[in-house]
Amino acid sequence: MKINEIFYSLQGEGYFSGTPSVFIRFCGCNLNCSFCDTDHNTANMELSDEDILSVIAEWPSRHVVLTGGEPSLQVTSELISKLHDKGYYVQAETNGTVRLPDAIDWITCSPKTEKIAYDEVDEIKIIYTGTNTNHQFIRHFETVKAKCYNLQPCDVGIQQKNVELMAECIDFIKANPNWNLSIQSHKLLGIR
Ligand SMILES: C[S@@+](CC[C@H](N)C(=O)[O-])C[C@H]1O[C@@H](n2cnc3c(N)ncnc32)[C@H](O)[C@@H]1O
Ligand SMILES: Nc1nc2[nH]cc(C(=O)O)c2c(=O)[nH]1
Ligand code: SF4
Numbered sequence: 001m002k003i004n005e006i007f008y009s010l011q012g013e014g015y016f017s018g019t020p021s022v023f024i025r026f027c028g029c030n031l032n033c034s035f036c037d038t039d040h041n042t043a044n045m046e047l048s049d050e051d052i053l054s055v056i057a058e059w060p061s062r063h064v065v066l067t068g069g070e071p072s073l074q075v076t077s078e079l080i081s082k083l084h085d086k087g088y089y090v091q092a093e094t095n096g097t098v099r100l101p102d103a104i105d106w107i108t109c110s111p112k113t114e115k116i117a118y119d120e121v122d123e124i125k126i127i128y129t130g131t132n133t134n135h136q137f138i139r140h141f142e143t144v145k146a147k148c149y150n151l152q153p154c155d156v157g158i159q160q161k162n163v164e165l166m167a168e169c170i171d172f173i174k175a176n177p178n179w180n181l182s183i184q185s186h187k188l189l190g191i192r
């Protein structure tokens, strides 16, 4: 499997915010979002399931986050079952275009396209960019069954613009109380 990075931090986003988590970041994506905050041009390590298990064994948390890039392009049910055998709870961050193995414990879907491969996930997490089309896009995903519906303000890299987007996102959520705020808390905390 092609791996960009493996690191230990706190889950910064969504339902599990604050949970100490081992992040496994897979290389490669089938989309090319203009706002993507992942550096896709860093390491490209070829690691086996066993290599991954031995790297993550050094950390005490048993919460794993599979992310990327787009993890659904590489994650196998064999990897999930090996993680389960070691006692890990497996969360995946996905754009929802390609189905992940059924054994994943928690799917956080952050759709970028109206059509996704699921009619039910655990968590929807839409990036709030503030345009009218974004509002329609948000509404569309109220039809996908989920345990929680999060809006996460887009980090556009310009502080003043980020503050404006955050304020607008909060207004939207107050007017549409079925949505919850997800902030990228790791960025506020200055951790990975
Ligand atoms: C880098 S993506 C990798 C997983 C998957 N490809 C996806 O998009 O869900 C991880 C999470 O970061 C979010 N994200 C990426 N760039 C962002 C930005 N500039 N501001 C806020 N969230 C962002 C994505 O929407 C996704 O929820
Ligand atoms: N701390 C932290 N939490 C995260 N939650 C989702 C992330 C991601 O890039 O998928 C991420 C990340 O990059 N760092
Ligand atoms: S789908 Fe995810 S990883 Fe791919 S470009 Fe968009 S935000 Fe980045």
Ligand SMILES: [Mg+2]
Pocket: 037, 038
């Ligand atoms: Mg990130």
